[in-house]
Amino acid sequence: MxxxxxxxxxxxxxxxxxxxxxxxxxxxxxxxxxxxxxxxxxxxxxxxxxxxxxxxxxxxxxxxxxxxxxxxxxxxxxYRDLPTETEIPFELDILHADDDLVVVDKPHFLATMPRGAHVVQTALVRLRRRLDNPALSPVHRLDRLTAGVLMFSARPQARAPYQQLFADRLVSKEYRARAPIGDGLEFPVTVRNRIMKDAGDLRARLEPGPENAISTIELLDTSADRGIYRLLPQTGRTHQLRLHMSGLGIPIDGDPLYPHVRPEVAAAPDHGDFSDPLQLLAYAVEFDDPLSGARRRFVSGRSLG
Known part of the structure; x- marks a missing residue:
């Protein structure tokens, strides 16, 4: 960034x-x-x-x-007038806070930072108000529909070192997802392809050319016709995990965009309907802290389903 x-x-x-x-x-x-x-x-x-x-x-x-x-x-x-927003009725839990870093467990439906119609109902604004710290800034982002571990710098001087960890792919990221059980698939499977997304387009797409998106997917558990998957992205393209799961024929439960756009599901949260969340969770991050040198691991306390 x-x-x-x-x-x-x-x-x-x-x-x-x-x-x-x-x-x-x-x-x-x-x-x-x-x-x-x-x-x-x-x-x-x-x-x-x-x-x-x-x-x-x-x-x-x-x-x-x-x-x-x-x-x-x-x-x-x-200063613009704030839009009228539907309140997101889920708590933003703090997993860690010190003078340099704040780590939260973001709920589904809460955007990372203000954009468009979502301003106050965002993790950044909630956290700034809660901690009374206007210097807070996200060092990476999660999609609005994705829950889980999200990191913020607590002071301007700390932002660049933490951002650089993500830019240099020095953060190990683990996601969990609930999706159908894939017939004929053998796990683990690694997906490699090229993903592009245009500004203003809701969906990302696959294109020929040099690969820029790599994910390893493992099946952890099964229950009836659903599976709980561990997703290990090596890159961080927009909608990468959602597109990779859909491409394997096992789209993530609750996904309003892949494999097909479902407008009624996409619009439901803005009308106060939170009954069908995207079953994707940023479960854990692990890295060497660039300021303290300590090995850090933060794990979400949320569950799928």
Missing amino acids: RNRRPAPLPLRDGVDATRVVLRSGEGTVGDAMLAAPACAGLTSADLAARADSGQVLDVSGERVDLSAPATPGRPIYF
């Missing part, structure tokens, strides 16, 4: 100021901002009121003149 210059506006109740990068060079700064998705629902008067109160700043912390000509690529910061 690339570190940006710190935002010129402080957090407000655990939530970062919104960053908008102007896309158009036509019209004024105000026109270009109102055309951005992050400003949907705002009027010119709304934006002007924020600017007049010093809540629309450029990256250097200077007040923005909304009537000035727009410059493509210019970042602008402002």
